[in-house]
Amino acid sequence: MSGPPAVWQAAGPVLAPLAVALAAISIIVAAAGENPAAALRTLAAGSLGSREGLAMTLFYTTDFIFAGLAVSVAFRAGLFNIGVEGQAMAAGIGIALAALYAGALPGALALPALALAGAAGGALWALVPAWLQARRGSHIVITTIMFNFIAGALLGFLLNGPLGAPGSMQPESPAFPAAAAMPRLDDALRAMGMTPTDTPLNLCLPLALAAAFAAHVLFERTRLGYEMAVLGASPPAAAYAGISPARIMMLAMILSGILGSGLALNELTGAQNRLILEFTGGYGFVGIAIALTGRNRPAGIVLAALLFGALYQGGAELAFERPKITRDMIVLVQGLIVLMAGCFGARARSGEA
């Protein structure tokens, strides 16, 4: 329960995946007949070496913190939520409905209303599998996979029909009203008379960090966190202690869905300003890699999210410079890191108190 500061505890596990990532990238790049050292330089410079690169890295980091926290809060209670992707899609639908139909909310209320609508969508999409697991014993891994596909189909149907932009052949909604745009870093820079970064980095980053801090308090300092950890580590002990598994499962999944909605908020109000297909970009699955790498600790998750943010941004720069090395390389590297976590971190699913 005590020990070195959480940040240092969390940093250790992130170093091994970092090494794996760098080694794998070097090998892949060499196999493609390019210079690994140059590629790694491009990766580093593209993700951390400029204001723009850094801002984009932090934009992805925001997505990944939310996704990683969403996976980890469920992990804590012993639930493997593979459905963050679908929950984020449902959150996106909620956000779009609020943005397009809530009418003229005063500016100050518009964004909180959107966030609430998104949270409600994500929570609802997580709650059904949770209820099925708690009350009907349906395996949550399978049900959340199925819910991802159902969310995808629903999103496709809405964008091709009721929510589609009139007159557009693209599966996308009309643009959101101006009040639905999250304040961006660029707005602040402009206000201070500095050069904008021309990136979508926005207020969701501090929100994500606040969520990470809240998750830390939840896990380490609260009765609810203790009850979640008991259930995650030993369901029979939870039954003995009078902890209702159904209540904890549903609460954990609701929190997971709400955290997952942060991903949708960041993408839709921060960058897209409309609802589009595949705006989740597989980031819900990246959340699994983040939670495993960060060992279910919020500080570790923030660091892991930063690592993956840099990889995604650096990978995009690399692909731009060397078209043969597409950004898919990062998905491959992420798979290798998850495989490593699977090999060496078999205890990942139970919450450690």
Place this chain on the structure above:
Amino acid sequence: MVPALEFIGVTKRFGGVAACNGVSFQAAQGSIHGIIGENGAGKSTLMSILCGARRADAGHIRLDGRAVNFASPRGAIARGIGMVHQHFMLIEAMSVLDNIMLGAEGGPLLAKGRAAARARLAALERDHGPAVDPDAIIADLPVGLRQRVEILKALIRGARILVLDEPTAVLTPNETAELFKLMRRLRDGGACILFITHKLGEALDVCGRVTVMRRGGIVGEFDTAQTSAARLAEAMIGRPVEAAANDRIRAPGAVILRARDVRVSDPSGAARVKGVSLDLREGEILGIAGVSGNGQSELLEALAGMRPIAAGTLAINGAAIDARARNPRAMRALGVMHVPEDRLKHGLVADFPASGSAMLGFHREARYGGALLDRAAIEADCAAKMARWDIRPPAPNLATRGFSGGNQQKLILAREIERDPLILLVGQPTRGVDIGAVEAAHARLLALRAAGKAILLISNELDEILALSDRILVMCGGRITGERSPGGTSARELGLLMAGAADTAA
């Protein structure tokens, strides 16, 4: 004559601890050889080496005078060693025949092997008695028959050395008698049987010679015709056994817990407790004896609020407990504390630091903070418990799994007893703990009784029931089959009641 089986200086270490240390003994063909010792004495480790599941660090085993060293269970089976594990190695969803064939299928296609296995099964049953339907599904068979399938499995592979690991723990006395009959028949047929047990009476009954193990080594070997249970017990424990001083001189107090016609079903809907009524009075220990699996566990968990009660009524101090209050939280609030039967499954969280386990079930209480936990208070509370109960090491931050069984059990007893229970429900308080912890646990329970508390004790150890109880109820098949006072009964009489014999004394 060359012994059928010989252990020579067999040693096995886990980490730095020697589970078996230079074990040497022999067993002859056509004999039943007992191996007795407390939990953790090294019996199971020794047998796992014999059946090829583990390899010895030093020493070796001889079969018929020839040294063997098994790399896997396969080698052991091939050399005629048949192991009947305490937890049956059967596949519940499959038939008896398929279970018996597994690993000895008689060729790549099952059809031929099935016919052969049927024929051999029929032959074995001619020689050794009662039949098991080869097409029955294991899940549908009672425990006694499942054990018979395990023995048949070994015999059909031509086992000449049969190892039975605590085979009677799950049997009724009747089934035990049947098993002993079979064992004697096999012995007379020339088999060498190793009978592992911690029940001295059974060892004296069925074995010719008995080897006693303690702390990984052999402390004595006895001819059962020339020894007594007391001498075996002394060898097993290492000193004369002292029963906890139990002065049963008190008038029964008022009824604290009243249960009437309580029925409990398991999640699959099968009735496990079929109408139990009992009165638990203040200042008494009410013992419930029974063969494991006869509804005692379900009764205990139902009274603790962990299992729903299908029918019947409960009252504490005359006030009815309605269905909404029948959950662990509400029962604790009413003063019903619970030392569960399986401490690592229910009573503790193995991965948590001891301080996290020490508040399990009471974690909602104000002294631990509230919605926001007070970490300092939690650790201080655990440290205080460790000091008062002599729990070692006194380290609240050490993972619960790092403590010995006895210290884990003391942590649970401390947690439940210090909360000043009105009623204490206790299941298997001394299973798998060392003698020191047994004595401490018994003393604390007797002190609690002396303080006027009501204690319901469930144990598979008849000796423990007899030593501690003021009254004894016997359960069989989900029902109470008799009530006795410890002074006016014997282990033999209780055994008959545990087997479901009609209660003639009532």
Place this chain on the structure above:
Amino acid sequence: MPDADMLLSILASGVRLSAPVLCACLAGLWSERAGIVDIGLEGKLLAAAFAGAAAASLTGSAYAGLFAALGASLALALLQGYAAIQRGGDQIVCGMAVNMIAAGATALAGAAIFGEGGRTPGLEGAARFTPVFAGQDGLAFAALACVGVTSFILFQTRWGLRLRAAGENPQALAAAGISVSRTRYGAVAVCGLLCGLGGADLALSQAAGFLPGMSAGKGFIALAALIFARWQPGAALASCLAFGLLDAAAIRMQGAALPGLGPVPVQAIQALPYILTIILLAGFIGRSAAPAAAGVPYKKE
């Protein structure tokens, strides 16, 4: 209104579409019967499709493609098996990893080797499998044959008995002197080969080449079909055919109106297998129980 011709053509294409799903479903059946839950079917299908199309395109031979597909999927299966069996890793995590590795590696290698955004060049002639009978090619018949073979091996042979034992109670198998990990590796290898067959069918028969992400959730549909089939080979055939027909109907009936219901959105039909699976898992239409030890890493004492 759909007429008879349309129904017939839906039927034929439904059978065709169900072949890769059937392969993946049988693959999952082998793996899960032996106690390894496999959510990496999708990744293995995709890797096989890419390897098959790449090899066929480079050699001009569909058979070279088939072998490459089998090999790629087998290699991934063994990697997944190493993590889940040898290292005792979480099976869900291992399956997830395989999906990511396959998605990343195929698109990356496709782009690096062929340019064209990760696609392989279109395959034609001897580089593809073509129908041999009733509009179905050899791979589809091979998939069909696998149903019978699987059923025979699982229930009539020594290997099958041991394999099912590994999925129900691995401790009992080990006590009988049989290596649990070797048994599970065998099952995982067959799982890889079956996914390889399915992937080859996707890229060399249904399509003429590889497209990034072309498995398009078929590995997960196979998982759903497996649950529907209650881990029985014959029932797996039935549920895969049913899902294939749904898929064909969804394509043909785009925008068509059903009597009394009006136009049915194509997404609703596409989502139907997933919705049905959830209803089944919820226990509203009977129960479907997995092998008792599926998902539990086996640790030797």
